[in-house]
Amino acid sequence: MNQSGYPYPQSSPTVVPVQGFNPRQDAEVLRKAMKGFGTDEKTIINVLTKRSNAQRLEIAVQFKTLYGKDLIKELKSELSGNFENTIVALMTPLPQFYAKELHDAISGLGTDEDVLIEVMCTLTNAEIYIIREAYEKTYHRNLESDLKGDTSGHFKRLMVALCSAGRDESMVTDQQKAAADAQALYNAGEKIWGTDESVFNMVLCQRNYAQLGLVFQEYQRITGHDLEKAIKSEFSGDIQEGLLSVVRAIKNKQAFFAKRLYKSMKGLGTNDRDLIRLVVTRCEIDMGEIKKEYKANHKESLADAIKGDCSGDYKKCLLALIGES
Template sequence: MSTLSVPPVPTSPRDDAIALYRAFKGFGCDTAAVVNILAHRDATQRALIQQEYRVMYSDDILKRLSSELSGKLETSVLLWMHDPVGRDAIVVKQGLSSETKNLQAATEVICSRTPTQIQCFKQLYHSRFGVPLEHDIEMQASGDHKKLLLAYVSTPRYEGLEFDREITAKDSKALFKAGEKKLGTDEKTFIHIFSERSRAQLAAIISAYHDMYGNSLKKAVKGETSGLFEYALLTILSCSENPARYFAKVLHKAMKGLGTDDTTLIRVIVTRTEIDMQYIKAEYLKKYKKTLNDAVHSETSGHYRTFLLSLLGPNR
């Protein structure tokens, strides 16, 4: 469920384009006005604003925003201007580019999305950047991490809630044999099961593994693998059980301790606002006894803070 609040009576994209043009005009930018408009428009409205702005002023509003805003606010707003599929494609492309390489971010997006979401952003990725997603994974990732990502983006998986008990028992045994039972690890088995099984099937495997061997599959993954391969496997596992809880943990980690990991904070809040942020907020409160809004408020400031809090909606 989305946390985005839009005006009860929609404003016309033309009026918004005019208001934004006025906010850009003169000395300095009326940043408060820009934030107030864009943080309260859904993906369709934002796309229409971009069209109107181009028609009326023969100018690209994204370029204009880039020149008028700066720092973390600029990063947040520019990512927000795209629709959810476009944002996923952009985050993954930046993560797989030599100049802005962030394999963890690319891995998070790929391994936390449903097969349908992956197919959608794969198509957009190819048309927008001129290369298939697999090509960039091949170039930038390595080893078992690369093999898992390639398998994960190209395997169609069932998205329903049903699972097969026989497969559950068989896969649990296979994972135990491939990991805890042997010296060394048979990574191929982990890649095969994690990339081919549905979320419901993996959730059932987590439960069966614990019943059969008295240990958690997550602990087994942590003991048997490392680095980005481990990170990818754990992301797939966590999202098979509860994606909202997974993102609540990612956000908490980004704000824990000294300093804030703003890159992660922006990525998760901006990409999940229109998807499942209500659930993430509920999980955050349940796990950390503090609202996500309060945590973000204490870690950010200025228009950047206002923008993120606007996306998060009321503090409850």
């Protein structure tokens, strides 16, 4: 388990736990940066972007012990805008942060299906369990019930299947079963008039990632094209996006997140909430690989995209988190 309580491998983090960590000293440095006239934003960035989520939470405990004040409240009173939002996200335990993002995606005006897809389609069973617990503890509501109440049709069934966190994670593979699953997907989709989406849910939400890699190869062998093409022709709207995201995240999770980052900054205005969530949640896991995928697929570096799209302390904070300060 890593320090956030999740079992994923940290393949290429850009934020790692600092060696010789002294939470009391960090609390004192932050207090000094916020005391008196004006705020030393540079010091706040230097401290909080160079500590892991678990270490930041320890600093908050020390801050309250030393000064009798809540560090997040103090930071919020000193900062503003997207810089404030990024710092608050960094200071929030990751399961609670994900729970809030899901809650807001469900309970706002309309549903932000993109956030539901991004989170529910890319996390492990253990991560989903932890987030479900955090959701219930924070909002006194059941995540699965809220997903059911706010989505509909095939997309609702996909979200419920993913929320149940029943994926095989053994990484054991079986070529014969992969061929049978590929045939079942073909029979449930392209071969018939209409589509049996339950077969797509069953295969894509239950099989382990290594096994699904074989299923995708078998599907290509049987049909002469990849499963993504079949999903695009057989489904539409949210369920199409959801199933495509599952497939893309399984094929190359870092490329999936790179595309999400690209979409957050390109187009009409920046979706800062998406940008902040993606940087904060991936910087301790695989941001190094995501940066490589971003450059390979989008013809500019992630750092250059952030520099062109963000400004001030917000920009400096994001660049520090992706290891480009």
